[in-house]
Amino acid sequence: MRSTRHLGEYRAGNSMVHRAPLWLKAAVVVVVSGGTLFAARPLATAAAAALVAAVYAATGLLRELPRPLRLMWPVLVLIAGFQLWHAGAASAVTVAGNIMVCVAAARLVILTVPVPQLLDGAVALVRPLRVLGADPERFGLALALMLRSIPYLLGSASDVRDSARARGLERNPRALAVPVVIRAVAYAQQTGEALAARGIGEPERGLKD
Numbered sequence: 001m002r003s004t005r006h007l008g009e010y011r012a013g014n015s016m017v018h019r020a021p022l023w024l025k026a027a028v029v030v031v032v033s034g035g036t037l038f039a040a041r042p043l044a045t046a047a048a049a050a051l052v053a054a055v056y057a058a059t060g061l062l063r064e065l066p067r068p069l070r071l072m073w074p075v076l077v078l079i080a081g082f083q084l085w086h087a088g089a090a091s092a093v094t095v096a097g098n099i100m101v102c103v104a105a106a107r108l109v110i111l112t113v114p115v116p117q118l119l120d121g122a123v124a125l126v127r128p129l130r131v132l133g134a135d136p137e138r139f140g141l142a143l144a145l146m147l148r149s150i151p152y153l154l155g156s157a158s159d160v161r162d163s164a165r166a167r168g169l170e171r172n173p174r175a176l177a178v179p180v181v182i183r184a185v186a187y188a189q190q191t192g193e194a195l196a197a198r199g200i201g202e203p204e205r206g207l208k209d
Contacts, residue, residue, distance in 0.1 A: 010114045015059040018112045022121045025109045033102040042090050045097035052104050061111055068103050076100065156183045 012018075017025070036048040056062045069076075076096045083092040110118065126136040160179045169175035 009110070011061055011064070011111050013059055013061075013112065015112075017055060017059045017108070020112075022109075022113055022117055025113065026121070029105045029109060032105050036098050036101050040094055040098075042093045042097070045094050045101060048101045049097060049104075052101055052108070055108060056104070059108070059112060061108070064107075064111060065104060068107060069100070072100070072103065156180060156187075 056065045080092040080096040083095045123136045164175045
């Protein structure tokens with residue numbers, strides 16, 4: 001299976017951004033994303049985009065910046081087109097641009113923080129909710145499975161598309177959708193069986209027994 005790097009994976013480095021603590025990176029992402037969305041102006045969007053691009057350059061990861069566009073551009077075109085028709089060019093640029101800024105800013109955290117640290121940070125964030133019945137460890141496991149599954153599913157879709165193109169079926173929705181669904185279901189079943197074999201995710205039986 002060909003790996004995919006559209007969403008990002010950790011890139012080792014010694015830049016200031018790499019060395020910054022996770023909480024600080026997350027706070028900056030929230031401030032930049034929230035401020036850009038709240039301002040809702042093309043100038044603010046452009047300024048945020050320039051800032052994010054400058055940070056990517058400072059970390060030596062500028063070539064990673066456009067990668068998500070390979071997946072997102074159809075959705076962005078649809079959103080921008082609707083906004084252009086409904087509210088004008090300024091709204092189209094602002095809405096589509098803000099989505100790109102938020103995704104790029106969040107992705108930079110993934111690129112500069114090892115996955116174990118990301119998971120530990122997420123579990124620590126959920127831990128105060130334990131009093132409400134939340135299970136931080138299960139949340140961390142679910143997040144780890146998601147991070148592992150998304151690249152697999154994207155790579156699977158890419159492989160199916162290449163295979164369909166080789167058979168001249170790249171325009172056949174059935175030839176594209178059915179194999180992806182079958183692979184996704186098989187992957188989910190394999191993951192569930194692996195978890196069950198380790199006694200993870202099974203309901204408590206103490207009261208019932």
